[in-house]
Amino acid sequence: MKFAHQSATIRQHGKGMIILETALETAGLTYVFPDGNGIKNIAFQVKRGEIYALYGGHHAGKSVLLQTIIGTLRPQAGTLQLFGNIDYQKERRRIGFVPQKPVTIGSLSPADMLRYFSSVFGTTEIHILDILHLNLKEKKAVRRLPLSTQRLVNLAVALLGNPDMIILDDPFSGLDKGECEHLLSVLNYLHEINHTTLLISGQDYTLLSRLASKYGVMADGKLLCELTAGELKESCQRCIKIRTPQLERAITILSQQFPDFEVLGHDLIRIFHCNEQSGEINTLLVHSGIEVSEIWLAGMEPTDYLLKMTGGAKSDSDDAK
Numbered sequence: 001m002k003f004a005h006q007s008a009t010i011r012q013h014g015k016g017m018i019i020l021e022t023a024l025e026t027a028g029l030t031y032v033f034p035d036g037n038g039i040k041n042i043a044f045q046v047k048r049g050e051i052y053a054l055y056g057g058h059h060a061g062k063s064v065l066l067q068t069i070i071g072t073l074r075p076q077a078g079t080l081q082l083f084g085n086i087d088y089q090k091e092r093r094r095i096g097f098v099p100q101k102p103v104t105i106g107s108l109s110p111a112d113m114l115r116y117f118s119s120v121f122g123t124t125e126i127h128i129l130d131i132l133h134l135n136l137k138e139k140k141a142v143r144r145l146p147l148s149t150q151r152l153v154n155l156a157v158a159l160l161g162n163p164d165m166i167i168l169d170d171p172f173s174g175l176d177k178g179e180c181e182h183l184l185s186v187l188n189y190l191h192e193i194n195h196t197t198l199l200i201s202g203q204d205y206t207l208l209s210r211l212a213s214k215y216g217v218m219a220d221g222k223l224l225c226e227l228t229a230g231e232l233k234e235s236c237q238r239c240i241k242i243r244t245p246q247l248e249r250a251i252t253i254l255s256q257q258f259p260d261f262e263v264l265g266h267d268l269i270r271i272f273h274c275n276e277q278s279g280e281i282n283t284l285l286v287h288s289g290i291e292v293s294e295i296w297l298a299g300m301e302p303t304d305y306l307l308k309m310t311g312g313a314k315s316d317s318d319d320a321k
């Protein structure tokens, strides 16, 4: 375990200001295949101790981005820093990688694979092997075992040497509910007990939300936005939106009765905790001589919000725009 070492993740600066160290930072990262697909100009940061989810649909560019980070694709432009060091090779060994399609080697069993990679990496240190529930007496080749076991073997390999950061490419794809639950508990354990930084790509918000503190939303090879888990929930919060050319007067009239509101633009406000009262609000404004151009119930489930943002869902007037 790395408690002493990891406590350096949070440092005291100046008069008590606390900043988190950066595990990974990219700027302008680009890798484009000859047909024009790939990733373009990706800038994001993962703080140490964070669980960062790269969310996006098929072909969004998640795998290409992760491959440029772990070094299997050489970026055509941009910079990459690991643990504050631009010298990538020096820090690469502090990252473990679990690919979407598990790596297997010939007829090697799980124990053989671990022995093999231990010799390659020069270490046998795996702190949490027991919680993976891998059967190391299994004689079958890893490639003949279920996908979930193959992925756990790859995770065990990634954990060799007790890395500071684990990157997992779409780790839940192809797993059933029970297997997803087991993987979630392993990853939560890694984060909470071992303080490992996690960067996880995926398409399933429901699963990612069980882990992630921050999201990077990808589509068409671009990073559309970054949101903390709190910001995402806030963006999706149920509310009533009102568009009016007389915004200031509307606020004066509404704020007594509905104090929980936010101004979103020169003619737009949203009011929270009043979802059943749109009729009442409309009447109040109209009777006060306020022109109401539009009034609607807004907000949606985070899954739908993300799908819509990435172009994966139908347009919906009951939205979180």
Ligand SMILES: Nc1ncnc2c1ncn2[C@@H]1O[C@H](COP(=O)(O)OP(=O)(O)OP(=O)(O)O)[C@@H](O)[C@H]1O
Pocket (backbone or CB within 6 Å): 033, 037, 038, 056, 057, 058, 059, 060, 061, 062, 063, 064, 065, 170, 203
């Ligand atoms: N080896 C390759 N050669 C050519 N194009 C590729 C290659 N690998 C990926 N691409 C293209 O790059 C784009 C991004 O692919 P990527 O695999 O990163 O998507 P993804 O977000 O991981 O999606 P998925 O969840 O479906 O794996 C896609 O248009 C894909 O077809």
